Amino acid sequence: MNAARAKRMMARRCGRVAATRIAAGAALLAIVAGFGAVQAQMRPQLQAQATAGAAVSPGSVTSPGSAGAGGSVGVARSPGSAIATGEYLARAGDCVACHTPRGGEPFTGGLPMKTPFGTLYTPNITPDPENGIGRWSADDFWRALHEGRSRDGSLLYPAFPYTNYTKVTRADSDALFAYLKSLKPVKKRNRPHDMSFPFNQRNLMLGWRALYFESGEYSPHPNQSAEWNRGAYLVQGLGHCDACHTSRNMLGATVKSKEFSGGLIPLQDWYAPSLTSNREAGLGQWNIDDVVALLRTGVSNRGVVFGPMAQVVHDSLQYINEADTRAMVVYLKSLAQEGVPSDPLQVRPTEEQSRAAYDAGAKLYDLHCKSCHQANGSGAPPAYPPLANNQAITMEFAVNPVRMVLFGGFPPATKGNPRPYGMPPFAYILNDEEVASVVTYMRQSWGNRGNAVSAADVARYRIVPVD
Ligand code: HEC
Numbered sequence: 131m132n133a134a135r136a137k138r139m140m141a142r143r144c145g146r147v148a149a150t151r152i153a154a155g156a157a158l159l160a161i162v163a164g165f166g167a168v169q170a171q172m173r174p175q176l177q178a179q180a181t182a183g184a185a186v187s188p189g190s191v192t193s194p195g196s197a198g199a200g201g202s203v204g205v206a207r208s209p210g211s212a213i214a215t216g217e218y219l220a221r222a223g224d225c226v227a228c229h230t231p232r233g234g235e236p237f238t239g240g241l242p243m244k245t246p247f248g249t250l251y252t253p254n255i256t257p258d259p260e261n262g263i264g265r266w267s268a269d270d271f272w273r274a275l276h277e278g279r280s281r282d283g284s285l286l287y288p289a290f291p292y293t294n295y296t297k298v299t300r301a302d303s304d305a306l307f308a309y310l311k312s313l314k315p316v317k318k319r320n321r322p323h324d325m326s327f328p329f330n331q332r333n334l335m336l337g338w339r340a341l342y343f344e345s346g347e348y349s350p351h352p353n354q355s356a357e358w359n360r361g362a363y364l365v366q367g368l369g370h371c372d373a374c375h376t377s378r379n380m381l382g383a384t385v386k387s388k389e390f391s392g393g394l395i396p397l398q399d400w401y402a403p404s405l406t407s408n409r410e411a412g413l414g415q416w417n418i419d420d421v422v423a424l425l426r427t428g429v430s431n432r433g434v435v436f437g438p439m440a441q442v443v444h445d446s447l448q449y450i451n452e453a454d455t456r457a458m459v460v461y462l463k464s465l466a467q468e469g470v471p472s473d474p475l476q477v478r479p480t481e482e483q484s485r486a487a488y489d490a491g492a493k494l495y496d497l498h499c500k501s502c503h504q505a506n507g508s509g510a511p512p513a514y515p516p517l518a519n520n521q522a523i524t525m526e527f528a529v530n531p532v533r534m535v536l537f538g539g540f541p542p543a544t545k546g547n548p549r550p551y552g553m554p555p556f557a558y559i560l561n562d563e564e565v566a567s568v569v570t571y572m573r574q575s576w577g578n579r580g581n582a583v584s585a586a587d588v589a590r591y592r593i594v595p596v597d
């Protein structure tokens with residue numbers, strides 16, 4: 131397969147993941163709908179209380195240009211600067227990733243988000259009066275972000291990550307709105323959702339919301355620095371990082387007590403590693419500059435981004451300024467470094483099998499991988515990532531390195547790394563056993579300490595849909 135084809139395949143593969151990840155959560159909400167409706171009646175005050183209780187002192191969570199300056203939120207801006215701020219915030223929220231149809235015009239909607247109960251199609255959010263938000267007021271828009279309600283008051287599916295966007299300050303919401311209103315209105319009809327009964331009944335979401343949604347602006351933590359609070363605001367709010375990096379419960383809600391503790395992306399089988407464990411992507415042992423480079427350019431001295439994370443960097447994080455990225459990293463580094471769940475489906479090879487796999491893997495590595503990643507696994511960063519001391523390879527869930535070897539990939543093309551080097555796919559060259567061997571070898575060489583991987587694990591991921 132040539133590089134261009136591999137690149138296309140890669141782009142296609144990661145393109146839909148964000149949507150699916152969140153849509154799967156949204157779909158599962160329907161399961162609770164039945165008893166949830168009862169719960170909602172029992173807890174009618176919850177919403178109101180949560181809203182009323184939200185502290186509004188956003189001095190430390192201002193927008194670009196004013197980051198860290200404090201206190202400038204809500205101060206009148208000239209229209210030009212509100213639009214520029216809004217554009218930046220739209221990047222931070224990655225609105226374009228979901229609201230853009232494949233190969234189509236940005237913000238015109240129509241991207242399908244598959245769920246087990248049907249398909250959602252994202253709406254047009256250009257300022258077209260019939261199909262978009264042309265007739266919306268800033269209050270309507272705020273209510274959508276903050277309470278997950280459409281202009282007519284109907285409840286929105288949480289596939290739209292309003293559970294995160296509720297943290298956004300009013301001033302930032304207004305700037306976002308000003309930006310969207312400044313776009314060219316595009317007359318493109320919204321495609322109605324295709325959800326089966328009863329999941330097409332929006333009111334059933336009341337139950338889910340009573341259980342899992344608390345509206346409220348981000349309220350700064352008084353004992354933390356302005357930088358930390360700015361980072362927390364972006365990560366928890368517009369960045370919606372936990373949409374992928376937190377495991378979801380049976381009902382499709384992210385689990386609060388396990389925030390940022392890693393999650394296997396349903397239907398797609400990419401693992402979004404824990405951001406709190408040093409054995410995964412926990413950033414405790416990274417220096418700030420390397421993480422900042424990783425998030426802004428997609429490559430770093432310690433590793434690269436790939437799969438769904440490559441899309442996040444491509445569409446969103448590369449546009450975030452250095453001060454804000456640093457703030458996010460300061461916040462992420464401060465999260466508790468807890469243990470991680472293990473993959474119950476993973477098949478453990480015997481010790482003998484592991485040793486044989488390791489030996490066979492060494493030969494395969496020499497033949498197929500050494501040219502780029504070097505005999506000692508040091509790679510040649512940032513072009514070729516190191517495999518030694520790389521958490522992406524050794525973490526408990528081996529799905530990511532297995533998929534990397536099977537399908538290859540490219541880091542995202544970013545301003546900071548405009549022509550990324552790619553890795554060829556080995557799915558057609560190596561059989562399941564050989565992939566297992568070379569991954570086992572990587573996980574156990576040069577000081578790496580990961581479990582052996584079996585051919586059965588590889589077979590499981592080989593058939594994962596790439597779309
Ligand atoms: C992960 C995918 C995803 C992301 C990211 C996302 N949206 Fe959406 N959005 C949706 C979906 C799906 C809906 C439709 C929900 C429904 O119909 O209940 C939606 C609905 C909306 C609506 C309501 C439209 C209407 O007619 O009721 C607005 C406004 C909106 N999004 C704005 C935004 C903005 C602004 C951002 C970025 C800050 C954003 N969205 C990011 C998926 C997304």
Ligand code: HEC
Nearest residue numbers: 148369371374400401402403411433434435436438439522
């Ligand atoms: C669409 C799902 C998704 C979203 C949203 C997302 N991530 Fe990720 N992230 C992943 C996946 C999958 C990986 C594993 C692949 C990789 O390492 O690049 C990952 C990896 C990472 C890594 C580790 C990279 C490495 O090489 O060890 C960091 C750090 C990270 N994400 C931070 C963030 C931050 C910060 C946000 C929010 C701004 C975020 N992610 C939002 C899916 C996501």
Ligand code: HEC
Nearest residue numbers: 433434435436498499502515522531539540541551552553
């Ligand atoms: C032509 C050069 C090249 C060859 C040959 C190659 N790789 Fe890679 N490898 C790369 C590049 C470039 C990346 C970054 C890709 C990305 O970000 O999507 C990468 C990424 C990886 C990653 C993910 C690293 C991280 O930081 O998350 C793993 C694991 C990996 N390679 C293993 C292998 C193995 C095993 C082989 C042999 C079977 C191999 N590579 C052969 C260039 C190569």
